[in-house]
Amino acid sequence: MNPAIATEFTPFASLGGGALIGLSAVMVMALFGKVAGISGITNGVLGAVVPMASAPRDRNWRVAFILGLIAAPLAYRLFGGTVEQTVSGNLVGMGLAGFLIGLGTGLGSGCTSGHGVCGLARLSRRSLVAVLIFMASGIATVFVLRHVGGV
């Protein structure tokens, strides 16, 4: 389901964009004293809508944070940038992917930002284990889908 589209290796843009992600994580720590894990922040937003186990009570800044994420590509375009995005059109696959990512980050208490950026920066052993596992399982999944199944 993932036709391989070659993408250009962008070391400088990626390093710079990564630094902005880091800046945001530092802002969230400095302002709210929290780790900037997107799945955790989403959890807080979700808790405002449906009854949820262990959803944080302080929701407003989390809702605002998610709105900022949503607004980002629009703001980027407004200032003349182009947003490149190729999303798979396989809706069954995308639905399954969304479900697994939600379930996995809900169970595993974090995603690429919470474990991968904030957790590793805190030198958390739990986060290191999570990152190694999701990287390995992501690499294995892409290998099977692109090089074994011939789907």
Add this chain to the structure above:
Amino acid sequence: MRNILGFASGLVFGIGLVVSGMANPAKVLNFLDLAGAWDPSLGFVMGGALVVTYLGYRLVWRRKTPVLAEGFDLPSSRRTDRPLVIGAALFGIGWGIGGFCPGPAWTALALLAPGTLIFLPMMLFGLWLGAQAKGLPGLNSKGNP
């Protein structure tokens, strides 16, 4: 003020995702595709983010309290338990199928691709289910050999 600063933090994060190329699932999938047309960009994103976060956190933690909260609230769990391992493995499978993780999926919403519009509600449902299931006794390693 809290809401404006929360919005600004999310905006900076989202611009970072767009600039770094991580808002594009094709680029993420090519990072995971070691046997194909490998694109190492994601490694540079993690590197840039980690250096800034590592140094920034240590500067921020010199303060007694955050600017807008009573104290720093860091994840306290230390155990590498079953929900963490199972969750990370499931997350990786979904990541490898879709090329989205939660942050990029939110930044994709306004661009309204059909794949995104299916992905996000399913992610929210999965997140809800996962958060409910985390506390189930069968998932905790206590009492298991």
